[in-house]
Amino acid sequence: MAAKKSKxxxxxxxxxxxxxxxxxxxGGLPLERSxxxxxxxxxLARRCQEMLDAAQVRIRQLRGTLAAPSEPEAGEEEIPxxxxxx
Amino acid sequence: MSMQVYSVSSITTYLRELLETDxxxxxxxxxGEVSNLSRSTAGHFYFTLKDADSQIRCVFFRGATLQRDLxxxxxxxxxxxxxxxxxxxxxxxxxxxxVDFVQPEGVGVLAxxxxxxxxxxxxxxxxxxxxxxxxxxxxxxxxxxxxxxxxVFHDICVILARRWPLAEIVLAPSAVQGMEAVRGIVxxxxxxxxxxxxxxxxxxxxxGSLEELWAFNEEAVARAIxxxxxxxxxxxxxxxxYSIADYVADVRAPTPSTAAxxxxxxxxxxxxxxxxxxxxxxxxxxxxxxxxxGCLRGAMGRMQHCAPPVDRERQKxxxxxxxxxxxVDAALGRNRDQVGGFLLQLxxxxxxxxxxxxxxxxxxxxxxxxxxxxxxxxxxxDVRVSDGxxxxxxxxxxxxxxxxxxxxxxxxPALFPSDKA
Numbered sequence: 001m002a003a004k005k006s007k008x009x010x011x012x013x014x015x016x017x018x019x020x021x022x023x024x025x026x027g028g029l030p031l032e033r034s035x036x037x038x039x040x041x042x043x044l045a046r047r048c049q050e051m052l053d054a055a056q057v058r059i060r061q062l063r064g065t066l067a068a069p070s071e072p073e074a075g076e077e078e079i080p081x082x083x084x085x086x
Numbered sequence: 087m088s089m090q091v092y093s094v095s096s097i098t099t100y101l102r103e104l105l106e107t108d109x110x111x112x113x114x115x116x117x118g119e120v121s122n123l124s125r126s127t128a129g130h131f132y133f134t135l136k137d138a139d140s141q142i143r144c145v146f147f148r149g150a151t152l153q154r155d156l157x158x159x160x161x162x163x164x165x166x167x168x169x170x171x172x173x174x175x176x177x178x179x180x181x182x183x184x185v186d187f188v189q190p191e192g193v194g195v196l197a198x199x200x201x202x203x204x205x206x207x208x209x210x211x212x213x214x215x216x217x218x219x220x221x222x223x224x225x226x227x228x229x230x231x232x233x234x235x236x237x238v239f240h241d242i243c244v245i246l247a248r249r250w251p252l253a254e255i256v257l258a259p260s261a262v263q264g265m266e267a268v269r270g271i272v273x274x275x276x277x278x279x280x281x282x283x284x285x286x287x288x289x290x291x292x293x294g295s296l297e298e299l300w301a302f303n304e305e306a307v308a309r310a311i312x313x314x315x316x317x318x319x320x321x322x323x324x325x326x327x328y329s330i331a332d333y334v335a336d337v338r339a340p341t342p343s344t345a346a347x348x349x350x351x352x353x354x355x356x357x358x359x360x361x362x363x364x365x366x367x368x369x370x371x372x373x374x375x376x377x378x379x380g381c382l383r384g385a386m387g388r389m390q391h392c393a394p395p396v397d398r399e400r401q402k403x404x405x406x407x408x409x410x411x412x413x414v415d416a417a418l419g420r421n422r423d424q425v426g427g428f429l430l431q432l433x434x435x436x437x438x439x440x441x442x443x444x445x446x447x448x449x450x451x452x453x454x455x456x457x458x459x460x461x462x463x464x465x466x467x468d469v470r471v472s473d474g475x476x477x478x479x480x481x482x483x484x485x486x487x488x489x490x491x492x493x494x495x496x497x498x499p500a501l502f503p504s505d506k507a
Contacts, residue, residue: 011224021363024370031378038371045364052353055251062258
């Protein structure tokens with residue numbers, strides 16, 4: 001059911017952030033390029049943080065794998081998750 | 087009633103096939119005392135297992151197992167439990183027990199099964215450390231195969247909700263003990279592998295007895311774990327419990343809660359790392375800027391050093407200007423003197439100056455008389471001298487030729503005193 005995600009993943013953003021920091025720290029770049037890297041890095045860090053701040057765990061249960069003959073056809077259901085429980 | 091006569095071969099073959107199609111005899115544990123032990127040059131073991139009343143011939147072919155402690159276990163008089171299958175050796179018509187695994191007497195059957203499967207799967211390469219996959223640092227989809235009702239799944243959710251809420255947790259519910267557990271776990275792993283982008287699958291069960299945990303020691307579960315595309319974290323029982331699943335899994339977690347901590351980072355640690363990256367970015371860019379400012383300063387310094395001697399040139403220009411000024415002044419002064427000279431000259435040319443020297447100006451009817459031809463005898467003239475004028479009259483006129491010498495008295499003697507000489 002879940003379609004192949006086209007959005008950027010946290011992992012991808014974080015990897016790019018690490019790359020950017022690495023390049024900037026390595027140096028040897030023209031000043032303008034350095035400034036562009038700095039801005040890119042800060043944007044990436046902010047987006048990572050926003051993703052973390054906004055995240056809410058989602059819990060889903062597959063149907064039909066529980067080995068019991070009475071189970072309905074394969075499907076799924078969302079389980080409500082109360083964060084306060086934790 | 088029909089009588090049929092069989093050959094010996096057909097009977098022994100029939101018996102062998104009968105024995106080999108019996109499921110109980112194909113996979114059986116037999117306990118007894120080892121006797122009549124012999125070892126062939128090829129490395130196979132032949133012995134008899136016996137108890138108080140009976141005995142059975144046994145053969146253990148080299149290569150039937152990789153069990154390394156076999157020679158020490160199989161010795162005359164030893165009480166052992168052997169695993170294998172029962173069949174007929176047709177050449178001699180002997181019933182034989184084809185042994186593939188031996189354990190000392192006193193070990194529980196489950197423990198023996200465990201050891202046997204472990205050796206077999208290890209031999210097959212299912213535990214190879216080289217094929218263990220590493221877990222993604224920031225998982226987005228975490229599968230869990232476990233009981234939907236137990237505390238295990240709840241605990242995993244609580245920990246993930248706290249540590250890594252970016253993830254989606256997908257539960258493949260399954261019984262985790264009893265008859266249905268093996269089928270459920272295998273189906274759960276398969277179903278989660280059918281889900282797109284599953285980053286990791288936790289196969290979990292809480293603590294229990296060896297019997298209760300047994301499903302995780304079944305070969306089918308081991309093979310399902312081995313076949314999984316997503317890395318598998320096993321978390322079965324307590325820290326001290328080791329299952330076959332643990333050996334096959336990519337990562338073994340000592341407990342289900344630990345599994346939840348292993349599969350995902352702690353978001354606060356990640357936030358800290360993000361701040362660290364920000365600080366690194368700021369430090370690096372400040373360093374670059376300082377470096378550039380430094381370069382700029384250096385360049386300015388060098389430029390000043392290399393600049394042309396402006397002051398000296400300026401002084402030169404000043405000097406030139408001064409010289410030019412002096413020259414202009416001198417030129418002007420000369421001109422002024424010249425003009426003064428001209429003025430004096432001009433003044434000396436004024437008619438009054440001539441009159442003062444004794445010359446007279448003769449006019450006739452307002453015009454200056456320059457020639458005798460301008461007058462005739464009897465004309466009235468005005469004669470101007472330096473201090474006034476008086477009238478005169480022409481009495482006679484005479485041209486003066488420069489060639490002919492004229493008597494001086496015919497001239498105006500007062501005007502040409504020099505001619506008198």
